[in-house]
Amino acid sequence: MSFIVIAVIVLGAIGLVAAIVLYVLSKKFAVQEDPRLGEVAALLPGANCGGCGFPGCGGLADALVKGADAGSIDGLFCPVGGSAVMGEVADLLGMAVANSEPMVAVVRCNGTCENRPKVSEYSGLRTCTAMNACGAGETACGYGCLGCGDCVSACQFGAIYINPETGIAEVDEEKCTSCGACVKACPRNIIELRKKGPKGRRVYVSCMNRDKGPAAMKACKVSCIGCGKCEKECPFGAIKVEGNLSYIDFNLCRLCRKCVNVCPTHAIEAVNFPAPKPKADKCGTGCGDGKCGIRK
Amino acid sequence: MNIRTFSIGGIHPEENKLSHDIATVAAPLPKQAIFPLSQHIGAPAKAIVKKGDKVKVGTMIAEAGGFVSAPVYSSVSGTVFKIDSVIDATGYRKPVIIINVEGDEWEETIDRSDKLETLAAHPELTPEEIVERIKIAGVTGMGGAGFPTFIKLCPPPTAKAECVIINAVECEPYITADFRLMMEHSDEILVGLDLLMKAAKVEKGYIGIETNKPEAIELFERKTAGDSRIEIVPLKQRYPQGGEKQLVDAVTGRQVPAPPAIPVNVGAIVQNVGTAYAVYEAVMKHKPLFERYTTVTGKKLAKPGNFLVRMGTPMKELIDLCGGMPEGDNKLLAGGPMMGKALMNTEVPVCKGTNSVTVISGDEAKRKPAQPCIRCAKCVSVCPMGLEPFLLATLSAKKMFERAEQEEIVSCIECGSCQFTCPSHRPILDNVRYGKSTVMGIIRARNAKK
Numbered sequence: 142m143s144f145i146v147i148a149v150i151v152l153g154a155i156g157l158v159a160a161i162v163l164y165v166l167s168k169k170f171a172v173q174e175d176p177r178l179g180e181v182a183a184l185l186p187g188a189n190c191g192g193c194g195f196p197g198c199g200g201l202a203d204a205l206v207k208g209a210d211a212g213s214i215d216g217l218f219c220p221v222g223g224s225a226v227m228g229e230v231a232d233l234l235g236m237a238v239a240n241s242e243p244m245v246a247v248v249r250c251n252g253t254c255e256n257r258p259k260v261s262e263y264s265g266l267r268t269c270t271a272m273n274a275c276g277a278g279e280t281a282c283g284y285g286c287l288g289c290g291d292c293v294s295a296c297q298f299g300a301i302y303i304n305p306e307t308g309i310a311e312v313d314e315e316k317c318t319s320c321g322a323c324v325k326a327c328p329r330n331i332i333e334l335r336k337k338g339p340k341g342r343r344v345y346v347s348c349m350n351r352d353k354g355p356a357a358m359k360a361c362k363v364s365c366i367g368c369g370k371c372e373k374e375c376p377f378g379a380i381k382v383e384g385n386l387s388y389i390d391f392n393l394c395r396l397c398r399k400c401v402n403v404c405p406t407h408a409i410e411a412v413n414f415p416a417p418k419p420k421a422d423k424c425g426t427g428c429g430d431g432k433c434g435i436r437k
Numbered sequence: 438m439n440i441r442t443f444s445i446g447g448i449h450p451e452e453n454k455l456s457h458d459i460a461t462v463a464a465p466l467p468k469q470a471i472f473p474l475s476q477h478i479g480a481p482a483k484a485i486v487k488k489g490d491k492v493k494v495g496t497m498i499a500e501a502g503g504f505v506s507a508p509v510y511s512s513v514s515g516t517v518f519k520i521d522s523v524i525d526a527t528g529y530r531k532p533v534i535i536i537n538v539e540g541d542e543w544e545e546t547i548d549r550s551d552k553l554e555t556l557a558a559h560p561e562l563t564p565e566e567i568v569e570r571i572k573i574a575g576v577t578g579m580g581g582a583g584f585p586t587f588i589k590l591c592p593p594p595t596a597k598a599e600c601v602i603i604n605a606v607e608c609e610p611y612i613t614a615d616f617r618l619m620m621e622h623s624d625e626i627l628v629g630l631d632l633l634m635k636a637a638k639v640e641k642g643y644i645g646i647e648t649n650k651p652e653a654i655e656l657f658e659r660k661t662a663g664d665s666r667i668e669i670v671p672l673k674q675r676y677p678q679g680g681e682k683q684l685v686d687a688v689t690g691r692q693v694p695a696p697p698a699i700p701v702n703v704g705a706i707v708q709n710v711g712t713a714y715a716v717y718e719a720v721m722k723h724k725p726l727f728e729r730y731t732t733v734t735g736k737k738l739a740k741p742g743n744f745l746v747r748m749g750t751p752m753k754e755l756i757d758l759c760g761g762m763p764e765g766d767n768k769l770l771a772g773g774p775m776m777g778k779a780l781m782n783t784e785v786p787v788c789k790g791t792n793s794v795t796v797i798s799g800d801e802a803k804r805k806p807a808q809p810c811i812r813c814a815k816c817v818s819v820c821p822m823g824l825e826p827f828l829l830a831t832l833s834a835k836k837m838f839e840r841a842e843q844e845e846i847v848s849c850i851e852c853g854s855c856q857f858t859c860p861s862h863r864p865i866l867d868n869v870r871y872g873k874s875t876v877m878g879i880i881r882a883r884n885a886k887k
Contacts, residue, residue, distance in 0.1 A: 266864040
């Protein structure tokens with residue numbers, strides 16, 4: 142039995158020596174880390190999506206702590222956690238609450254199989270980047286959704302998917318954290334982060350086609366033809382038509398939906414509004430509270 | 438006969454040179470000609486005509502838009518209908534000039550006689566004068582890529598040209614336009630080579646021809662028998678021998694280093710045989726580049742043929758000359774089946790670089806479903822650049838661009854040999870192409886920062 146005892150003693154001694162060495166070294170070469178760093182990192186969602194512009198949550202925590210020491214954490218924001226998490230972080234660091242409105246990714250294309258007929262067949266690698274590189278894709282529109290799902294594979298939250306019926310990408314608002322990964326992944330830049338809006342109500346131009354009217358209409362029934370009717374109609378100056386394409390500035394838009402009604406091709410989408418009720422509100426513009434000052 | 442070829446890789450696809458023996462005919466004038474402003478590598482040309490202007494054959498309609506650029510000339514006479522955008526060979530809308538054809542009136546400066554002008558008869562032509570005339574005539578590479586020719590003749594000060602190599606390889610299946618041009622205009626091509634040699638100030642010229650064109654080899658050997666400066670080099674049939682770097686390797690035995698090195702860094706200037714002919718016409722006949730030899734081919738086409746086409750002619754009119762589009766689904770390519778670009782519609786015009794219009798029909802055009810990689814390494818053995826295509830494809834798909842750059846992804850010439858040979862039908866080239874363009878973007882951004 143003695144060799145077992147010897148083995149135990151030898152191993153125990155090695156373990157003890159190693160423990161002492163490690164203890165001494167860890168004390169001698171200890172890295173002084175700001176304790177707030179760990180606390181901030183614990184508050185952040187830990188998704189490591191990179192939506193804040195830093196490589197992972199640790200990077201943002203580091204920047205936040207450094208920012209707090211410098212006196213400002215403006216411009217640092219976690220899109221996934223949103224205002225709630227940033228409020229907690231700001232409290233912890235003793236800074237003013239960084240406030241930002243919730244955003245959501247919006248796919249600006251409505252070129253469903255019905256609206257935008259296929260003109261050719263693509264048999265190459267089925268990714269949007271590959272398809273985009275060799276031409277306009279399977280339809281005649283060189284601007285719209287290709288439907289191969291580069292955004293789907295970029296999303297870490299399962300918030301975007303290709304609708305099998307329409308063949309275009311759709312965003313699940315509940316799951317979308319507005320990290321912006323899909324915006325970067327889309328080779329045609331059709332995905333945009335827009336304000337989520339009150340009760341999720343938003344108005345946007347669901348088209349990116351910059352071709353002239355007839356060419357755009359030929360490619361897709363619901364394309365923006367750049368006619369400018371919406372620009373004239375908008376009472377808030379939120380709409381600009383540039384390069385045959387209309388764009389609604391979500392900071393100026395007051396959700397009156399007048400543009401939706403005048404658009405001849407129905408390229409402007411209004412989402413999450415209740416079904417129209419006759420004479421539901423005083424001013425009749427759809428603003429809901431009658432304070433927008435517009436009489437019908 | 439000493440038959441040479443390049444040192445590594447290569448494949449030999451089925452040749453299908455259907456129009457090999459069919460003499461070239463001039464295609465009829467189109468009703469409306471479409472001139473894209475970007476027919477070459479580099480900055481697009483700038484339109485200098487406006488709606489309603491009258492133009493003649495050979496009138497400049499767009500000037501060079503920068504140093505690396507080339508002017509565009511009208512190939513028809515008529516009225517400028519509009520300056521618009523149409524879907525071109527890239528699949529996207531690009532600016533074009535559209536001209537309604539009326540009659541066929543040529544600019545007076547163009548010499549339309551068939552008289553052969555030799556360089557010996559024009560000793561007044563200095564190298565600078567030749568380069569200037571090539572530049573003004575808008576001559577670009579006629580083999581497909583379309584690099585402005587005059588730039589190739591003015592090598593950077595660090596490199597010294599030693600020889601001009603005429604690329605008469607035509608290794609791509611189906612295409613026969615260069616072969617027909619060689620058979621029908623051999624004297625003009627040799628004068629063109631003389632001009633190129635004088636412009637580049639070199640004393641040695643090679644013409645590389647694959648052995649599947651014995652008539653052309655025999656013809657050129659006979660015509661150059663008394664000229665020690667020019668050597669005809671018979672080459673073994675192998676794709677992609679027509680690639681610049683492969684041709685330099687095959688003809689001179691010198692290997693062009695990795696990018697940014699170009700053939701002139703090893704002393705060679707490579708020009709397509711069509712370019713040599715265009716140079717002859719530009720310098721000796723004052724005829725700008727507005728016509729070219731184009732093959733219209735396909736197994737299901739009733740009458741494939743070779744045509745002398747005015748640029749701007751929609752491809753549909755050429756296909757109609759050959760008996761019209763076959764029934765069913767077809768794949769239309771600008772270029773041959775290996776390097777050609779699939780087109781979205783038949784209205785795309787013939788440009789400076791359109792050496793062929795190829796129609797591949799039905800099931801032949803469709804890809805087979807991709808299977809898992811079986812690690813056979815066939816793609817590695819056929820890569821003419823000595824790369825590892827399977828690895829580059831995987832790195833690109835996984836977005837590992839730093840590693841892809843280390844593995845020399847930018848050396849890829851996109852010849853497609855890897856994808857052609859893959860027994861699992863994997864989309865190797867699609868992935869590599871994506872990775873290459875991304876890595877090149879990263880490198881450009883890095884250089885811009887410096």
